[in-house]
Amino acid sequence: MIISPTKKDLSTILNLLGRLILGLSFFMLIPLLVALAMDEASPLFDFIIGATVSGALGLFLLILFPIKKEISWVHTFFTVSLGWLFFSLLGAIPLVLSGHFGSFLDAWFETMSGFATTGLVLVQDLDHMSFAHNSWRHLTMFIGGQGIILASLSILTQTKKVAVGFYLGEGRQERILPNVVGTARFIWKVSFVYLILGVAVFFFILNKIGLSSIKSIFQAFWLFFAAFDTGGFTPYKQSIAYYHSFYLEIATLVFMMLGAFNFNLHFWLWHKDKKEIFKNFEIKTFIFTFFSLTLLTYIPFLGSNLSQLFRGGFYQLISAHTGCGFTNLEEGVLMGFPLLTLLAVIFAMMIGGGICSTTGGIKLLRIGIIFKTICAEVKRWIMPPGAVFKEKYHHLNDVLLSDKKIRDAFIIFILFIITYVAGALVAIGLGYPATAALFESVSATANVGLSSGITNPSMPSILKVVYIIQMWIGRLEFIAIFVTLGALVSFFRK
Amino acid sequence: MNTNKRLNRSFYRYAQILKSKGAVSFFILMLICLFSLTGWAQSYEVSLAKLIETPEKYDKKKVLFNAEIIGEPLNAKEGSWFNVQSQNYNMGIFLKDYANIDKITYWGDYKRKGDIVGIEGIFYKNCPVSDQRAVHLIGLEVVRPGKEVKHLISTEKKKFALIGFVIFLTIGVIYLIKIKLWHKK
Numbered sequence: 001m002i003i004s005p006t007k008k009d010l011s012t013i014l015n016l017l018g019r020l021i022l023g024l025s026f027f028m029l030i031p032l033l034v035a036l037a038m039d040e041a042s043p044l045f046d047f048i049i050g051a052t053v054s055g056a057l058g059l060f061l062l063i064l065f066p067i068k069k070e071i072s073w074v075h076t077f078f079t080v081s082l083g084w085l086f087f088s089l090l091g092a093i094p095l096v097l098s099g100h101f102g103s104f105l106d107a108w109f110e111t112m113s114g115f116a117t118t119g120l121v122l123v124q125d126l127d128h129m130s131f132a133h134n135s136w137r138h139l140t141m142f143i144g145g146q147g148i149i150l151a152s153l154s155i156l157t158q159t160k161k162v163a164v165g166f167y168l169g170e171g172r173q174e175r176i177l178p179n180v181v182g183t184a185r186f187i188w189k190v191s192f193v194y195l196i197l198g199v200a201v202f203f204f205i206l207n208k209i210g211l212s213s214i215k216s217i218f219q220a221f222w223l224f225f226a227a228f229d230t231g232g233f234t235p236y237k238q239s240i241a242y243y244h245s246f247y248l249e250i251a252t253l254v255f256m257m258l259g260a261f262n263f264n265l266h267f268w269l270w271h272k273d274k275k276e277i278f279k280n281f282e283i284k285t286f287i288f289t290f291f292s293l294t295l296l297t298y299i300p301f302l303g304s305n306l307s308q309l310f311r312g313g314f315y316q317l318i319s320a321h322t323g324c325g326f327t328n329l330e331e332g333v334l335m336g337f338p339l340l341t342l343l344a345v346i347f348a349m350m351i352g353g354g355i356c357s358t359t360g361g362i363k364l365l366r367i368g369i370i371f372k373t374i375c376a377e378v379k380r381w382i383m384p385p386g387a388v389f390k391e392k393y394h395h396l397n398d399v400l401l402s403d404k405k406i407r408d409a410f411i412i413f414i415l416f417i418i419t420y421v422a423g424a425l426v427a428i429g430l431g432y433p434a435t436a437a438l439f440e441s442v443s444a445t446a447n448v449g450l451s452s453g454i455t456n457p458s459m460p461s462i463l464k465v466v467y468i469i470q471m472w473i474g475r476l477e478f479i480a481i482f483v484t485l486g487a488l489v490s491f492f493r494k
Numbered sequence: 495m496n497t498n499k500r501l502n503r504s505f506y507r508y509a510q511i512l513k514s515k516g517a518v519s520f521f522i523l524m525l526i527c528l529f530s531l532t533g534w535a536q537s538y539e540v541s542l543a544k545l546i547e548t549p550e551k552y553d554k555k556k557v558l559f560n561a562e563i564i565g566e567p568l569n570a571k572e573g574s575w576f577n578v579q580s581q582n583y584n585m586g587i588f589l590k591d592y593a594n595i596d597k598i599t600y601w602g603d604y605k606r607k608g609d610i611v612g613i614e615g616i617f618y619k620n621c622p623v624s625d626q627r628a629v630h631l632i633g634l635e636v637v638r639p640g641k642e643v644k645h646l647i648s649t650e651k652k653k654f655a656l657i658g659f660v661i662f663l664t665i666g667v668i669y670l671i672k673i674k675l676w677h678k679k
Contacts, residue, residue: 040604042645045655052658059665063672097651127564127579128643130604210569236565236577238584244568244575244624307625330627331546331583 004490008068009075016071016079017086018061024087025055027143028094028136034218035132043098043132050094057090074487081484084472088112091140098133100124102457105464112468114140116475117358119232119325119449120440120467122457126237131218134235138222144475145229145259145358146191190266191228198224198255205248223248227255229358232325232449240328249311249328253318260322260353262365268396281395282354285368286321289351293317293344300338313341316450320348323359325449335436335452346439349448350420360447360474362416365395366409373406415478419445419470426466427454440467445474537614542580545617549627553619557629560637561585563608567595572623578613587613588623589631600640610638 005013028051035044069075088111096107106122113120114137123129123137202220207213219235226233236242240252258266265283268276277283297313304312311328319326327334335342352361376391383389391401399405423441428434436452443450444467455467473481537556545552545559561578568575573590579602589595602608614633621628 040645042647042651045647045651048655049651049658052655052662056658056662056665059662059669063665063669124582127577127584128602128604128607208569210567210574212566215566236584237579237582238577238586241586241626242565242577242584244570244586244588244626305625308620311625328626330585332549333627 004494005074005078005487009078010491011065011068012071013075013078013082014061014065015067016075017082018058018065020058020079020083021054021061021086021090022058024090025051025058027139028054028091030139031094031132031136034135035130038131040130040132043094043130046094046097047132047136049097050090053093054090074483077480077483078487080476080480084112084115084476087143088115088468088472091115091136094136095123095133098129100126100129100133105461106457109464109468110137111140112471113449114138114231114233115144116447116471117141117145117229117231117323117360118444118447118471118475119226120444120451120455120471121233121449122455122464124457126235129235134222135218137233138225138231138235141229141231141233142225145225145231146187186267187263190263190270194228194255194258195224198228201251201255202248205245205251206243209243209245209248223252224255227252227324227326228259230256230259230322230324230353230360230447231358232319234326238330240326241330249315252324252326253315256319256322256324256326259324260357260359262354263356264396265354276396279394281368281393281399282364285364285371286353288371289348289364289367290317290321293321293348296344296347297341300340312337316345317348320345320448320450321351321353323349323352323361323446323448325443327450332453334450335439339435342435342439345450346442349442349446349450350416352446360445362413362446366412368393369401369405369409370413372401373409376401412477416445416474419473423466423470427463430460430463441470444470447471447474542578542583542585546583546585546627549617549619552617555617556614556632557617558612558614560610560612562602562610563598563600563640564602566601570623578611586624586626586628587615587631588621588628591631594631594634597634597636599636602640604645605643607640607643609636609640611635612637 028047032044032047032051035041035047088108091111091114092104092107095101095110096104100123101107101110102122102124109120109122112118119141129137199217199220202223203216206216206219206223211219222233222235225231232239234240234242240249262280262282265276265280268280294314294317297317298309301309301313315326315328316334318324334345337345350361351367352363353359355363355365372391372393376389379391380387380389392398393401420438420442423445424434424438427437427440432440432454436454439450439452440454442448443452444455454463537558538552539558540552542559542561545557559580561580563576564579564584565577570588573588574592574595576587576589576595576598578585578587598609598611600606600609612635613629613631615629615631617629619627621630623630
């Protein structure tokens with residue numbers, strides 16, 4: 001039997017959505033203040049419009065739709081799915097008014113890419129964009145990466161049931177602390193400590209290479225948001241290649257890897273056992289996948305010097321594996337790589353980072369479970385009939401490889417693969433080459449942001465919509481969206 | 495008088511050499527050298543788009559192109575970098591001689607349209623300094639100076655902002671009244 005929402009349920013969902021949208025309008029005050037501080041009059045008006053429209057809509061929903069039912073996980077799953085859509089749509093208002101986007105669809109694509117921490121861009125003439133609009137673009141990644149819902153969760157609600165629903169709906173399947181609100185607050189605490197550290201490091205490097213103090217401070221924040229939240233936006237079209245700085249490349253590598261680690265692991269290292277890093281199943285899986293893919297990447301690069309190996313392969317591979325999407329290569333260089341290297345980068349994007357992190361993709365834990373299941377099956381075949389055999393792995397504690405864990409891992413794995421292939425087929429159908437099409441589809445779904453060059457303002461609108469959907473479902477890992485769609489169908493059938 | 499005599503004598507000798515077969519060969523050889531030297535120093539006048547799309551064709555060759563200066567000069571170990579853009583294509587330019595940078599007045603950003611400069615330099619697919627695609631600058635000329643950009647705010651935008659603000663305030667007041675009534679109940 002499917003749970004079918006009633007009108008009371010819808011009223012409750014719209015009320016929750018109203019609260020979130022009100023939260024968004026408050027976030028828009030940040031770029032508005034930036035516009036004021038930097039004397040950018042036109043962007044100031046863009047953000048007044050964006051904030052007031054969002055605020056009015058949020059209040060309108062709160063007035064018209066009171067909470068009529070006790071909040072359950074169905075309401076929160078609905079709110080998560082719709083929340084991402086509404087955030088990206090409303091967040092696009094100031095961007096489209098900036099004049100840097102060809103259409104509202106392009107601006108929507110950009111904000112969905114930001115909130116989903118993807119990093120694919122359709123912005124035009126980025127190098128002449130205002131501080132305020134750039135602040136907003138990068139802030140979307142911070143809000144999305146830390147979790148739109150988690151952000152509001154820490155502020156707006158103390159109800160445990162609501163919190164758990166929001167948390168799971170966002171595709172985060174592990175709690176760090178028994179209390180999920182506590183978990184949310186810990187994630188924020190970790191992020192703010194790294195924020196201070198990251199901004200200081202980036203500021204120092206940027207200032208040293210010649211950026212003015214004011215530019216250095218803004219860009220330090222932006223680069224931190226993009227690296228730690230594995231988003232990948234930059235204030236320049238050339239991405240990290242703009243800066244021509246080896247030290248900056250190293251710093252971005254460190255912060256994108258920190259962002260890709262499981263927040264649970266951060267907690268463990270901060271408060272419990274530091275040796276966990278050597279035993280952790282996700283870390284072991286990362287080491288295995290990373291070294292295998294590095295080998296694949298470097299076979300075509302044999303004979304190159306160390307600098308070429310680092311700048312050519314290593315940086316892109318880490319950027320892909322962590323789902324960040326920064327690149328230190330000039331335009332068109334990436335797709336000129338040999339096929340084997342491109343495949344390694346595609347596989348790295350497919351896998352992604354830790355399960356409770358800001359990355360997208362299938363995630364390391366699931367890949368590890370799938371590997372372990374295959375190994376366990378092979379062991380079972382060569383064991384005597386009737387032998388009892390149980391497989392374990394160490395992820396914070398010793399965990400039994402149960403049927404449920406295997407099933408969950410395989411379901412998400414298959415759903416991701418289907419989405420990767422489906423997106424690629426659409427692009428191939430529109431006339432793009434197969435490798436580039438697969439590359440872009442994986443990049444969108446796994447929320448990476450490296451581009452084969454397909455994503456640009458002149459690409460077909462249908463493909464823009466497909467990538468928006470891929471970024472959305474990839475970020476929420478299917479479940480919340482499937483629950484929402486199923487419940488909606490059931491509601492309208494009734 | 496002596497000088498004139500000496501000049502006449504030299505001219506006579508030179509005419510004699512030219513008449514000989516060896517001189518003809520020497521002249522041809524000089525011509526070949528001149529042509530080959532011109533060929534070696536040949537510059538390719540190319541658009542930035544073409545340079546980026548067909549890098550193999552121009553690798554390690556002298557190129558000439560026009561582009562807008564963006565951002566700011568960036569310090570590096572062995573020199574400096576700056577970035578240019580043209581028709582939505584960007585490129586990093588490496589230089590050792592800082593005097594070239596001093597020619598630039600406007601660096602493109604939100605408030606400024608950067609100087610349009612003519613860049614002459616050697617294009618590298620893998621630049622020896624950074625192992626990235628880049629141009630090593632030989633010379634730079636400002637073709638069209640940049641300018642301050644005034645971003646005008648349209649009347650529609652102002653109207654929308656005002657209407658949005660009024661609607662937001664109205665709904666906000668209604669919401670506050672509703673909350674007060676709810677608390678009274």
